[in-house]
Amino acid sequence: MIYQDISGLFQTGKEHVGLHKIDLERSILQVSRVSEKLRENIVQNAYPFLTSVQETEDIKRLLPVLKRFSENLETIIVLGTGGSSLGGQTVTALRDGGVGFHFSKPSLYFLENIDPFTLNLLINHVDLEKTGLLVISKSGTTSETLAQVLTCEKLWAQKNLSPFFIKNTLVVTEAKSSPLRRFAQYLGILCLDHDPKVGGRFSVFSLVGLIPLMCANLDPLKLRRGGYQVLEKFLTKSITESTPALGAAALYALMMERGITQTVLMPYVDRLAPFGLWFRQLWAESLGKDGIGQTPIRAMGTVDQHSQLQLYLDGPKDKVFTLLGLEGKTAFEDKALLSSKDPELDYLDEMSLGSLLKAEEHATFQSLLQKGCPVRRLSFNRLDEEVLGELFMHFMLETLLMGTLLKIDPLTQPAVEEIKRLTKVYLTEAKKVK
Amino acid sequence: MIYQDISGLFQTGKEHVGLHKIDLERSILQVSRVSEKLRENIVQNAYPFLTSVQETEDIKRLLPVLKRFSENLETIIVLGTGGSSLGGQTVTALRDGGVGFHFSKPSLYFLENIDPFTLNLLINHVDLEKTGLLVISKSGTTSETLAQVLTCEKLWAQKNLSPFFIKNTLVVTEAKSSPLRRFAQYLGILCLDHDPKVGGRFSVFSLVGLIPLMCANLDPLKLRRGGYQVLEKFLTKSITESTPALGAAALYALMMERGITQTVLMPYVDRLAPFGLWFRQLWAESLGKDGIGQTPIRAMGTVDQHSQLQLYLDGPKDKVFTLLGLEGKTAFEDKALLSSKDPELDYLDEMSLGSLLKAEEHATFQSLLQKGCPVRRLSFNRLDEEVLGELFMHFMLETLLMGTLLKIDPLTQPAVEEIKRLTKVYLTEAKKVK
Numbered sequence: 114m115i116y117q118d119i120s121g122l123f124q125t126g127k128e129h130v131g132l133h134k135i136d137l138e139r140s141i142l143q144v145s146r147v148s149e150k151l152r153e154n155i156v157q158n159a160y161p162f163l164t165s166v167q168e169t170e171d172i173k174r175l176l177p178v179l180k181r182f183s184e185n186l187e188t189i190i191v192l193g194t195g196g197s198s199l200g201g202q203t204v205t206a207l208r209d210g211g212v213g214f215h216f217s218k219p220s221l222y223f224l225e226n227i228d229p230f231t232l233n234l235l236i237n238h239v240d241l242e243k244t245g246l247l248v249i250s251k252s253g254t255t256s257e258t259l260a261q262v263l264t265c266e267k268l269w270a271q272k273n274l275s276p277f278f279i280k281n282t283l284v285v286t287e288a289k290s291s292p293l294r295r296f297a298q299y300l301g302i303l304c305l306d307h308d309p310k311v312g313g314r315f316s317v318f319s320l321v322g323l324i325p326l327m328c329a330n331l332d333p334l335k336l337r338r339g340g341y342q343v344l345e346k347f348l349t350k351s352i353t354e355s356t357p358a359l360g361a362a363a364l365y366a367l368m369m370e371r372g373i374t375q376t377v378l379m380p381y382v383d384r385l386a387p388f389g390l391w392f393r394q395l396w397a398e399s400l401g402k403d404g405i406g407q408t409p410i411r412a413m414g415t416v417d418q419h420s421q422l423q424l425y426l427d428g429p430k431d432k433v434f435t436l437l438g439l440e441g442k443t444a445f446e447d448k449a450l451l452s453s454k455d456p457e458l459d460y461l462d463e464m465s466l467g468s469l470l471k472a473e474e475h476a477t478f479q480s481l482l483q484k485g486c487p488v489r490r491l492s493f494n495r496l497d498e499e500v501l502g503e504l505f506m507h508f509m510l511e512t513l514l515m516g517t518l519l520k521i522d523p524l525t526q527p528a529v530e531e532i533k534r535l536t537k538v539y540l541t542e543a544k545k546v547k
Numbered sequence: 548m549i550y551q552d553i554s555g556l557f558q559t560g561k562e563h564v565g566l567h568k569i570d571l572e573r574s575i576l577q578v579s580r581v582s583e584k585l586r587e588n589i590v591q592n593a594y595p596f597l598t599s600v601q602e603t604e605d606i607k608r609l610l611p612v613l614k615r616f617s618e619n620l621e622t623i624i625v626l627g628t629g630g631s632s633l634g635g636q637t638v639t640a641l642r643d644g645g646v647g648f649h650f651s652k653p654s655l656y657f658l659e660n661i662d663p664f665t666l667n668l669l670i671n672h673v674d675l676e677k678t679g680l681l682v683i684s685k686s687g688t689t690s691e692t693l694a695q696v697l698t699c700e701k702l703w704a705q706k707n708l709s710p711f712f713i714k715n716t717l718v719v720t721e722a723k724s725s726p727l728r729r730f731a732q733y734l735g736i737l738c739l740d741h742d743p744k745v746g747g748r749f750s751v752f753s754l755v756g757l758i759p760l761m762c763a764n765l766d767p768l769k770l771r772r773g774g775y776q777v778l779e780k781f782l783t784k785s786i787t788e789s790t791p792a793l794g795a796a797a798l799y800a801l802m803m804e805r806g807i808t809q810t811v812l813m814p815y816v817d818r819l820a821p822f823g824l825w826f827r828q829l830w831a832e833s834l835g836k837d838g839i840g841q842t843p844i845r846a847m848g849t850v851d852q853h854s855q856l857q858l859y860l861d862g863p864k865d866k867v868f869t870l871l872g873l874e875g876k877t878a879f880e881d882k883a884l885l886s887s888k889d890p891e892l893d894y895l896d897e898m899s900l901g902s903l904l905k906a907e908e909h910a911t912f913q914s915l916l917q918k919g920c921p922v923r924r925l926s927f928n929r930l931d932e933e934v935l936g937e938l939f940m941h942f943m944l945e946t947l948l949m950g951t952l953l954k955i956d957p958l959t960q961p962a963v964e965e966i967k968r969l970t971k972v973y974l975t976e977a978k979k980v981k
Binding site for chain 2: 194195196199209210211212213214215216225226227228229230231232233234235238254255256257259260261263264267268291292295296299313374375381382383384390393394397398400401402403404405406408410413415416418419420421422423424425426427428429430431432447449451452453454455457458459460461464465466467468469470472473475476477479480484526527528529531532535536537538539540541
């Protein structure tokens with residue numbers, strides 16, 4: 114279970130830019146008001162990306178499909194970008210560590226970009242006969258994903274491996290006619306339906322997150338169970354007993370009354386490194402609208418203590434911090450205790466890497482507090498699918514609540530649609546010049 | 548050669564928060580003034596991390612050492628954090644692609660953190676007899692790096708591989724007594740001297756960047772040559788002819804007169820993904836002091852168009868953007884042209900991944916401009932060691948100039964030192980409780 118400590122968000126001295134008690138109380142009232150409507154909508158299934166955590170049937174249906182798809186594969190390349198990719202990256206980090214290791218089979222590579230150098234590097238180093246492609250695009254019109262899959266089709270064909278391309282590809286897209294859907298149908302590639310009511314950045318509990326998770330032999334039911342626990346508490350308990358409701362109240366007050374324009378998420382667990390990227394999209398795309406918005410920053414403890422903390426502590430007081438960390442035995446379970454014969458390293462003797470990591474998190478928390486920066490902590494006593502599910506649900510609800518408080522529709526992304534249109538215009542113009 | 552286009556930093560309409568011509572002119576005068584002193588200091592060798600780009604002898608001496616160190620290794624694990632790691636990550640991305648691939652031999656893994664889960668994952672998947680450790684800590688007192696190396700020593704010993712640990716480890720640290728130096732000397736591990744006048748985040752042209760680069764079979768002389776070209780121009784040409792001097796003038800004016808608090812670096816080349824992280828440390832740690840500072844943000848084109856661009860375009864106008872991209876033939880050199888029989892994809896037909904990438908960069912540039920966001924472009928017609936050297940020098944000089952303009956010493960990081968002290972206090976307290 115995740116535990117939230119917001120004590121560090123309150124003003125503790127003249128320099129501290131955090132909350133007064135009264136700010137939070139006022140904000141809690143506002144959250145109460147907007148929560149009523151949100152709860153009602155959730156119960157009436159207006160947000161299937163949340164309520165899907167109660168389902169199990171879809172997972173049962175998925176099992177045989179994935180067994181057939183992945184059982185002979187050494188490598189799976191996920192083609193997709195943004196919300197089609199970040200959820201999958203985040204869940205598979207539980208197995209792979211979150212720092213770019215590809216040691217387990219099948220290896221999962223998330224090819225988000227269209228840089229030809231990168232694609233060639235990857236294609237030239239995998240065995241194409243044992244490589245699967247998982248192609249994800251909600252609309253079926255995402256240029257980058259289509260360009261990736263068209264390029265791959267060509268590369269496979271050049272090596273006379275088209276039958277493997279067709280057999281080893283799995284497409285996830287909406288059940289309507291689209292370039293991706295037509296492409297898959299034309300070639301006879303298996304297509305699964307992307308729920309049209311589940312937007313990319315909110316899709317981690319759907320097929321989009323579950324397929325990579327299941328390909329990595331992790332447990333989808335546990336992930337959903339974690340999500341359900343946080344959702345259920347929000348639906349049935351008071352605002353102060355629900356971590357995302359209380360969190361949203363505090364963050365909203367900090368933003369509106371203390372001019373906090375940036376929110377830093379800083380996990381002290383490598384496996385949560387992609388979670389920071391997932392959160393960054395969720396917060397930025399959902400809340401950055403109409404001149405409003407708060408810039409999400411993904412930091413990593415301890416790494417960014419040596420890269421960003423100088424600015425965080427001593428620069429402008431425009432940030433709120435959320436530290437994520439393991440607590441209790443699991444955090445220290447590494448048995449290799451440190452030892453040196455060096456008197457200057459006495460402080461490390463008999464400690465482990467895990468305990469040093471905790472001490473650094475503690476030191477960062479205290480330093481932020483002392484320097485007057487608002488900081489909260491989310492902690493958990495293990496990190497598995499269930500806790501990850503809780504974290505996903507926590508931040509999705511917090512984002513929805515913030516959006517409602519800010520009077521922004523958190524489910525759209527109008528400005529990005531314009532870029533997509535412009536890209537097509539430039540490409541068409543470029544072709545005319547040719 | 549890198550080419551800078553600052554036209555998008557100027558106000559083009561009522562909504563645009565960019566510069567007036569007069570702002571830039573005023574700022575250029577200020578840069579002129581501070582540049583005189585800086586140039587003088589550089590010529591008098593007060594900044595060896597810049598002037599080292601003129602040296603070649605140290606590289607000649609390094610060659611045989613590295614041949615002996617790396618020739619039988621399949622894997623090299625770099626132990627170090629912040630400035631001891633990011634430069635190496637950035638240069639080796641030229642070979643490895645910048646997105647976490649480890650296909651070439653020797654594979655280079657940069658283990659920045661002390662998460663025991665990650666370390667165990669890595670150690671359990673490499674052949675320790677063929678694994679080298681490159682340990683980098685300027686002071687020789689960095690807790691994380693010491694904890695890493697002590698843990699590794701123990702793990703190697705548990706497998707009766709201590710002789711390999713000793714033979715395959717190379718330490719880079721200052722030539723003074725320190726825990727790391729004493730550790731190496733006690734075991735008889737080879738130590739190379741870290742120049743005491745070269746701070747971590749400015750160390751990429753020194754051993755710290757060169758060793759990983761050379762282990763990846765890249766050319767150190769070309770890297771330095773690129774750096775030299777940008778340095779020489781700054782020393783001998785006018786402010787407007789030097790990309791970092793003109794850049795600093797524009798960014799300073801935007802910060803002081805337009806309230807721009809965040810600077811987004813967005814490469815449209817995967818190989819520059821770690822460059823964004825390197826820049827992020829350089830800018831944050833150098834300029835985040837005394838309540839001043841600007842938050843650096845590392846974005847990736849096209850990936851973050853699907854994650855952050857909604858906020859950038861439609862959120863608060865508190866950001867300046869720098870796009871980095873390939874120009875000319877190299878950008879489009881992939882031969883696999885796209886083709887589909889789908890009328891909705893006519894715009895992609897006969898295009899390549901590279902041309903789509905360029906079109907997206909173009910669309911992003913124009914969209915930012917239209918939405919009133921200041922944006923500049925740095926472009927180059929190839930990406931190799933030389934151009935990377937130019938980029939390093941550009942941003943180091945720009946940072947030094949910004950620091951001088953802001954009356955901040957860009958070479959220190961006082962707040963981080965406090966965290967290091969606190970961590971030791973907590974560890975010592977934790978031990979007492981035990």
